[in-house]
Amino acid sequence: MSEGDVEPVDFEDIDTDPTEYDALADAAVVMRVNEHGLYIVDDEETAVSSQGQTPEQALANLAEAVDSYREASVDETGDDWL
Template sequence: MSSDADVDPSEYEGLEDADVTMRVNDHGLHIADDEATGVSSQGQTPTEALENLAEAVETYREATSDDPGDDWL
């Protein structure tokens, strides 16, 4: 992870082995980027950005899984 923040992405479920880049945009929001999936999220703090990224990555993985989810048909 490259970051100015003292937060560790491996502490968040789903980001244990992730290559996460942290940055701050022009408006002061912290942006967390997962390099493997291309998913990004933001927050007022680095911690909030990582929490949001963990949730976004989980949603991304669920949406792109091979399971079509139509077993009920």
């Protein structure tokens, strides 16, 4: 890999499944690894991304970020200002 390249990661090639995380159960998750070995994951449904040193860490971080995104997207006040 050259500088700035990323390589897609197939979930069948690693021992981690995004559906193990409740927040990602119905998500369309894609993972890639950059030239420094950092795993980057995206939830294509919410456009939320995260990263980690391992696939497991990246997915755990993404699940937490997606949870936060969904919590922030809920308007519990009843105001329709968005």
